[in-house]
Amino acid sequence: MVIEEKIVETILKENNFIITTHISPDGDGLGSALALRRGLKSIGKNAFIVIHSKVPQNLRFLLHDPKEIEEVESFSLINDPKKFFTIVVDMGCFERLGDVHNFAGRTKGILIIDHHIVQISENVLYLIDTSASATGEVVYDFLMNIGIKLTKEIAEPLYVAIETDTGSFRFKGTTPRTHRLAATFLEMGVNPGYVHTQLYENESPMRLKVMGEVFSTISLSEKGKVASMELRQQALQKLGAKIEDGDDLVQYLMIIEGVKAGFYFKEISSEKTKISSRSKGDFDLDAFLSKWGGGGHPNAAGLLLNCDIESAKKMVLSEAIQVIDNQ
Numbered sequence: 639m640v641i642e643e644k645i646v647e648t649i650l651k652e653n654n655f656i657i658t659t660h661i662s663p664d665g666d667g668l669g670s671a672l673a674l675r676r677g678l679k680s681i682g683k684n685a686f687i688v689i690h691s692k693v694p695q696n697l698r699f700l701l702h703d704p705k706e707i708e709e710v711e712s713f714s715l716i717n718d719p720k721k722f723f724t725i726v727v728d729m730g731c732f733e734r735l736g737d738v739h740n741f742a743g744r745t746k747g748i749l750i751i752d753h754h755i756v757q758i759s760e761n762v763l764y765l766i767d768t769s770a771s772a773t774g775e776v777v778y779d780f781l782m783n784i785g786i787k788l789t790k791e792i793a794e795p796l797y798v799a800i801e802t803d804t805g806s807f808r809f810k811g812t813t814p815r816t817h818r819l820a821a822t823f824l825e826m827g828v829n830p831g832y833v834h835t836q837l838y839e840n841e842s843p844m845r846l847k848v849m850g851e852v853f854s855t856i857s858l859s860e861k862g863k864v865a866s867m868e869l870r871q872q873a874l875q876k877l878g879a880k881i882e883d884g885d886d887l888v889q890y891l892m893i894i895e896g897v898k899a900g901f902y903f904k905e906i907s908s909e910k911t912k913i914s915s916r917s918k919g920d921f922d923l924d925a926f927l928s929k930w931g932g933g934g935h936p937n938a939a940g941l942l943l944n945c946d947i948e949s950a951k952k953m954v955l956s957e958a959i960q961v962i963d964n965q
Contacts, residue, residue, distance in 0.1 A: 639767050639776070641783045645749060648763065649678075649784060652723040655685040656713075658742065659727050660734035662885065662912070663689055665802025665837070667728040668697050669795035670751070670777040672706065674725060676795075677786040686722075688713045690736030694885055695845070699836040700795050710738045719744040727751045728773040730933060732759070734942075751776050754934065771811040774799025775819060793826035798833060805889070806834075809937055848874070848883040852902075856891070859955075861963040865891040866955055868903040868947060881906065888914040898962050899923070901954060903947055911950035913941040921962060930954070 657674050659667030671687045678685040687707045701707065714737075724742040729752055732739055742748055749763040750756055753770040767776045774796045781792065797820060804812045807820070824830065841849075851873040857866050869884040884904060891900025899917040906912050915923050916938050923939035930953070932941025943950045 639770075639779050641765060641780060642763075645763055645765055645780075646784055648723070648747065649725075649749070652746070653683055654722045655683060655725055656688045656722045656742070656745065657685055657725045657727065658688050658690075658710075658735060658738045660729055661690045661736045662882070663691060663694070663697075664728075664886075665697060666772045666774055666799040668693065668700065668707070669797075669799030669802070670727040670773045672700055672795035673774065673781065673792045673799070674727060674751075674777050675706070676789075676792050677781040677784075680786060680789075680792075681784075686713065688738060688741070690738050692882065694882060695842065696837050696840055696886075697798070699840075700798060702791070710736070710741055714741050720746065722746065724748045725751060727777060728754075729756060730754045731757050731931075733931075751780060769813075771809070771813060771816040772800045772803035774803070775816070778819060788822070788826060790827040793823040794828050794833070797823040797828045797830075798837070801830075801833065802837065803935075805938065809935065811935065842883070844877065844879050845883045847877050848879050849887060851877065852884055852887055853890070856894075858894070858897070859959045859963050862894075862896040863898040863962045863965070864955065864959045865894050865897045865900045866903065866951065867891065867900075868905070868951070870905045870947065871907070886914075888916050892916050892918065898965070899958060901958065903951055905947040906942075908946055909944060911943045911945060911947045913943065913950060913954060915939050915941075921965075926958070926961075927954075 655678060657671045659671050675685040675687050688710050690710055693707055719741050722745045724745045729750055751765045753767055753773050753776055755768060770776050778796050852867050852869050855867045888900055888902035891897060899921055902914045904912040917923050922936045924933045924936050927933055927939045927941045930941055932939055934940050
């Protein structure tokens with residue numbers, strides 16, 4: 639991809655960076671951030687990854703040091719934002735940055751690196767490639783463009799970024815270039831078997847208990863094309879679990895025979911509900927959820943609603959069933 643000279647010049651002249659990604663970070667967001675930090679540090683830059691949320695258990699294997707990623711609450715107490723330039727990866731929209739949004743807005747400048755269609759703001763630089771399968775692809779292009787040498791330490795988080803955001807290379811956005819990049823990362827020493835085990839076969843006993851609670855709530859529409867499930871605070875309290883123990887479960891709805899779209903509702907609080915969704919075929923979840931301010935990809939998207947879980951289910955499922963069951 640063509641990268642504006644202004645972007646390259648801006649990054650090369652700055653020395654202190656914070657790198658961030660969205661709330662409840664996934665493999666693409668954290669993988670892109672880690673690769674970017676390591677790349678910038680390799681050319682003598684100071685770079686810190688600062689996020690709103692904790693690192694998910696299945697992604698902690700990517701960290702060389704627990705302090706490689708910091709939470710904004712503690713970072714902002716001892717650092718002056720005016721000393722930093724911000725790079726945001728895999729954002730979608732500014733509201734998804736959580737408390738980092740306020741800190742980033744007071745830094746010297748902001749560069750957005752993404753493969754989503756994002757809201758455009760004044761005085762912000764953008765490096766967007768909507769044809770890329772993951773933000774990790776765009777970060778790779780950027781790092782190579784500014785002269786970073788690819789190493790295993792940079793290749794591994796980029797491989798995770800692409801592997802996770804393509805649904806293990808099965809989503810529509812997967813292209814021949816996606817596989818060529820994966821091959822490049824394997825040539826640098828990335829072990830796909832090890833990565834797969836860490837991502838998908840390294841669950842805690844508590845997470846399995848939470849999965850049992852969530853799966854017990856699975857419900858199907860009358861024609862069986864729409865599936866849904868939920869995680870409520872009451873279930874978490876019963877188990878002594880955390881909300882993140884129930885992350886990344888929506889894909890299990892898509893293995894149910896006949897299901898075209900699946901929706902997973904998580905009760906963040908009595909007034910906030912997070913929705914993750916997946917689909918097969920031509921039902922565009924990005925467009926469907928955009929009417930409520932959500933989005934992502936055609937077959938994988940998310941939404942955060944400021945309402946209770948019952949209202950969220952009624953609002954989203956009723957319309958999804960009406961559209962999909964009648965196809």
